[in-house]
Amino acid sequence: MHIGERIKMLRKERKMTQEDLANVLKVAPTAVSAWESGRNKPLMDKLSMMSTCFEIPLSHLIEGAPIVRNNPGMEFLNEKNVRLIGVYGNIPAGEPNFTNEYIEAYMPTLNSMLKSDKEYFFLRVNGNSMNKEFRDGSLILVEKTNYLDNGKIGVVLVNGHDATVKKVRINEENIILTPCSTDPFYEEKTYNIKNDRVRILGKVVQAIKIYD
Structure with missing residues (x-):
């Protein structure tokens, strides 16, 4: 069974049409048709999105590795219960407005995992300053808040201009940013709330970790 046949089987299991899947992935229905027939193969970012959408390991899509299903009541993504969240490779400098020009992809995320009155973005982690929590290249889901x-x-x-992901502590005068790293190069830094330009953009609520 090739990749396209697995996509077709998973799509039909979830009672999704080719158009439904195309809408979630932001592609044309003809692209899904070409994948399923074997005329073309999806790129890795679309495979990753389908892995999340179908809630199955990426290895199953690519190699046909077995799926272990532990939750018979599992909720699957579809157009009605999903929100597409923008993925940023970095945070725009200045006063971040999170415009589409900085978005590198969209990640489908279940509404049940999000607060209806909050805004979110995914950020791709750069570097190893938080590698005890998530490695370089991991995606973190961030709820916008100050x-x-x-x-x-x-x-x-x-x-x-320097957006960073750190464990945060705040007192009356300072904000302390603490790395969670195995590399001693990264040290705790303290900034004065009044004198330094420090702004909280959001809190990390979920991580999609990258493993070797």
Whole structure:
């Protein structure tokens, strides 16, 4: 069974039409048809999105590895219960407005995992300053907010242009950003709330981790 046949089988299991899947993946229905017939193969970003959409390992889509299903009541993504969240490779400098020009892809995410009154974005982690939590290249889901409870992991903009992901502590005068890394190069940094340009952009609520 080739990749396209597995996509077709998974799509039909979820009672999705080719158009339904195409709408979730932001492609033309003809692209899904070409995949399923074996005339073409989806790129890795679409395979990753389908892995999330179908809630199956990427290895099953690519290689046909077995699927272990532990939850018979599992909720699957479709056009009605999904929100497409933009993926950013980096945070725009200055006053971030998170416009489409900076979005590198969209990740389908179940509405049940999100708060209806909140905005979200995915951020691709760069570097190893948080590798105890998530490795370089991992995707983190961030809820937009300018407030964080002490000890939570957040995305913070420093000096108007350096966006960083760190564990955050705040007192009356300072904001302390603590790395969670195996590399001693990364050290805790303290910024004065009044004198330094430090702005909380959001809190990390989920991570899609990357493994070797």
